[in-house]
Amino acid sequence: MKITVLNGSPKGIxxxxxQYVHYISKEFPQHELKILNISQRLRKIEKDAQAFQDILDEISSSDGILWASPVYYLLVPANYKRFIELISEKGAGDVFHNKYTAFLTTSIHFFDHTAHNYMNAVCDDLNMRYIGSFSADMYDLRKPEERERLRLFAGNFFDTIGNNAPILKSYLPLTWRNFKYTYGEAKSKTDAGNKKVLIVTDSENQQTNLGRMIERFKASFSTEIEMINLRDLHIKGSCLGCIHCGYDNQCVYEGKDDYIDFYNTKVKTADILIWAGRIKDRYLSARWKTFFDRSFFNGHTPSLIGKQIGFIISGPLSQIPNLRQALEAYVEIQHANPVGFVTDEYGDSTEIDSLLQNFGKCLVQFANSGYVRPNTFLSVGGRKLFRDDIWGRLRFPFRADYVAYKKLGAYDFPQKEYKTRIQNAIMLLLSKLPSFRKEINKRMKKEMIKPLQKVLEK
Ligand SMILES: Cc1cc2nc3c(=O)[nH]c(=O)nc-3n(C[C@H](O)[C@H](O)[C@H](O)COP(=O)(O)O)c2cc1C
Structure with missing residues (x-):
């Protein structure tokens, strides 16, 4: 069997x-796995029609396609995303039709599931036959049981192709609304006071729903609102995954393009950030993905603490809960407040006008009161994962994170809670007595609310 491997790592080979792909090759020498470096060669693939055609030819002559990529910012790297966009821009979807496919990632398991959901949906949209996905931790390959797991996954991949087995699709195609938003005059104006509002967008054209929603949002304020278009910035490329920034947050692109300065002087200094974009496939544009990927120079340290962040999105967001979750998670993990979304999916222009008007008001109110909504599993879970890895196995390459986490008091390991540990030890010992357990069972509900009642009695 011939399998084309589409390599998403900007680091190429x-x-x-x-290394996980090489392991599969080693275990299944009867099959040919041909690796094509997509992310690393993206610029050439984008500009040179023959380079793109060569990839299509390989895919055409393959029995299966293995998408294989690192997880970058809850998805795949920006260049890989751009390649996916090129497939539809260049009308090359037919080449992928009916091809069996699977998705292999390595990561530290931080939102690997959103990356997997994304690729599954992209493959379903391309009418491919998505066999399944495999999410390995970066260093799983060192463990015999994980190698065996990978071998079984790959075996199933080859067998499924060999048996021409039927595959169930997981995602319905998106339906886009045919609607032109036209805005009315803002009758009242919100005063942002001393709060700095910044709109970041990749809008290509002001005469689109997105462009007009941004204009209407700006018009709801009594002062001029700054807007920066990612298309106007000189961004040399996406994150290279080199981890040079791990030591002291110095990016290899520093001084070579506009991104770092833009992030430090504009994004980090705003109180209210509006991120505005149009849905492209199952995410925002690759340009937006570059914005997120390049923010990795901050490592795993939150860089937008306490900011109010809202999204203005054109397109069927409600049909892509995976995107909504990824965006909210990004904001939460930054210790910022995800204020919400305004889209052009529902309602007429008047309703969208009032949503945008109210959005501005809410953002300013929250900025004034310093409100940040309680964390959900998205960041509670994510932060524990980062805490353990930065304290532990990733401490060396991510020294800057290690130091910053110390300052933030992020090493809140439960082992340090000595009072709880002593209480637990006593209770566990006593609970060996049946009479004690009986009494506890009787009082459980009351005891659970006791600490909260103490607060209410104050
Ligand atoms: C810019 C950047 C973003 C990343 N984002 C994530 C992430 O969201 N979740 C995760 O688990 N790992 C993330 N990682 C870690 C990589 O997925 C992981 O190191 C992977 O094994 C690298 O694979 P590669 O060497 O094939 O590129 C990120 C790494 C970089 C450089």
Whole structure:
């Protein structure tokens, strides 16, 4: 069997993920796995029609396609995302039709599921036959039981193709609304006071729903609102995954393009951030993905603490809960407040006008009161994962994070709670007595609310 492997790592063959592909090749020498470096060669693939055609030819002559990529910011790297966009821009979807496919990632399991959901949906949209996905931790390959797991996954992949087995699709196609938003005059104006509002967008054209929603949002304020278009910035490329920033947050692109300065002087200094974009496939644009990927120079340290962040989105967001979750998670993990979304999916222009008007008001109110909504599992879970890895196995390459986490008091390991540990030890010992357990069972509900009642009695 011939399998084309589409490599998503910007590091090309010097990639952690590719070591997993090599392992599959080693275990299944009867099959040919041909690796194509997509992310690393994206610029050439984008500009040179023959380079893109060569990839299509490989895919055409393959029995299966293995998408293999690191997880970058809850998805795949920006260049890989751009390649996916090129497939539809260049009308090359037919080449992918009916091809069996699977998705292999390496990561530290931080929102690997959103990356997997995304690729599954993209493959369903391309009418591919998505066999399944495999999410390996970066260093799983060192463990015999994980190698065996990968071998079984790959075996199933080849068998499924060999048996021409039927595959169930997981995602319905998106339906886009045919609607032109036209805005009315803002009758009242919100005063942002001393709060700095910044709109970041990748809008290509002001005469689109997105462009007009941004204009209407700006018009709801009594002062001029700054807007920066990612298309106007000189961004040399996406994150290279080199981790040079791990030591002291210095990016290899520093001084070579506009991104770092823009992030430090504009994004970090705003109180209210509006991120505005149009849905492209199952996410925002690759340009937006570059914005997120390049923010990795901050490592795993939150860089937008306490900011109010809202999204203005054109397109069927409600049909892509995976995107909504990824965006909310990004904001939460930054210790910022995800204020919400305004889209052009529902309602007429008047309703969208009032949503945008109210959005501005809410953002300013929250900024004034310093409100940040309680964390959900998205960041509670994510932060524990980062805490453990930065304290532990990733401390060396991510020294800057290690130091910053210390300052933030992020090493809140439960082992340090000595009072709880003593209480637990006593209770566990006593609970060996049946009479004690009986009494506890009787009082459980009351005891659970006791500490809260103490607060209410104050
Ligand atoms: C810019 C950037 C973003 C990343 N984002 C994530 C992430 O969201 N979740 C995760 O679990 N790992 C994330 N990682 C870690 C990589 O997925 C992991 O190191 C992977 O094994 C690298 O594979 P590669 O060597 O094939 O590129 C990120 C790494 C970089 C450089």
């Amino acid at each position: 010097t990639s952690v993920t590719m």
